[in-house]
Amino acid sequence: MPAENRLIIWGRPNSVNVQKVLWCLDELDLDFERIDAGMQFGRNTEADYLAMNPNGRIPTLVDGDFVLWESNAIMRYLCLAHGGDTPLYPPMPRHRAAVERWLDWTLSTVQPVERPLFWGLVRTPPAQRDMVALQRSADEAAATWRILDTHLATRPYVEAESFTLADIALGAYARRWFGVEGVAKPELPNMTRWYQQIEQRAGFVRHIAPPLS
Structure with a gap:
């Protein structure tokens, strides 16, 4: 360009x-x-x-x-x-709509439960953290992530057999979920398998993987 x-x-x-x-x-x-x-x-x-x-x-x-x-x-x-004919945003209506729902879900459901946990553990000084409240936030976030974990039990990517915008949107927030420390988090095996796959992508390494701040 x-x-x-x-x-x-x-x-x-x-x-x-x-x-x-x-x-x-x-x-x-x-x-x-x-x-x-x-x-x-x-x-x-x-x-x-x-x-x-x-x-x-x-x-x-x-x-x-x-x-x-x-x-x-x-x-x-x-x-x-x-993007030309990129598979990131598939053209077929049903397939595209399936991707779209996860983009909406990221902002309507994931972001509201992720934000207080991330800000409390990453952008709040340790002496000012309310760990009891943060564990409640972690439990609420875990309940949301379990929805994705169950969904991923039968597929390699969030929607379809190939990587899409849904994986980008959710992968960026999953980086925060897996990256925060100091609270108890449940095992999410399907989500973990998916995350280990997408974190190898060059764009993730360059833009998502750097230390949380």
């Missing part, structure tokens, strides 16, 4: 929603530029950023004169606009 047409991603690299998009870009072998924004980098509350994304959140994609926010929407767009 010529430099003047390079895709631009606004967002910090330790944001799980930015990581999803970076992993997708890697899977599609797309050239891009990333600009730090959010938390310690700021920028996302400035007028020029809010003109692109009035939510003041990350990531935001700029593709020429087209601007898009919401990480799952960005991944779908990248597949449709730049």
Whole structure:
């Protein structure tokens, strides 16, 4: 892709929603530029950023004169606009809808139970952690992850025989689940097998595997 047409991603690299998009870009072998924004980098509350994304959140994609926010929407767009016939976002309606439900489930169900656990164990100083509350959060998250574990008992990937956007979306959050320490977590054998498979992918290694922060 010529430099003047390079895709631009606004967002910090330790944001799980930015990581999803970076992993997708890697899977599609797309050239891009990333600009730090959010938390310690700021920028996302400035007028020029809010003109692109009035939510003041990350990531935001700029593709020429087209601007898009919401990480799952960005991944779908990248597949449709730049992915050719990529299997990441299958064309058949039933297969695509099956992938879509997991993208929705990631944000509607996984993120709400993952966030307090991650922030409490990774972004809160040890002396300020309420470990009793965090164990309750871990138990709630485990109940959600058991749904995926049961689903994965009969298939190698989240939806279908091949790797899709569903694996990217859930894999980024699974990195946090498997990576946090200090709480009791149940054995999830099917999810563990799936995770050990996807963590070998180059995009995961580059964008998801770095230490949690």
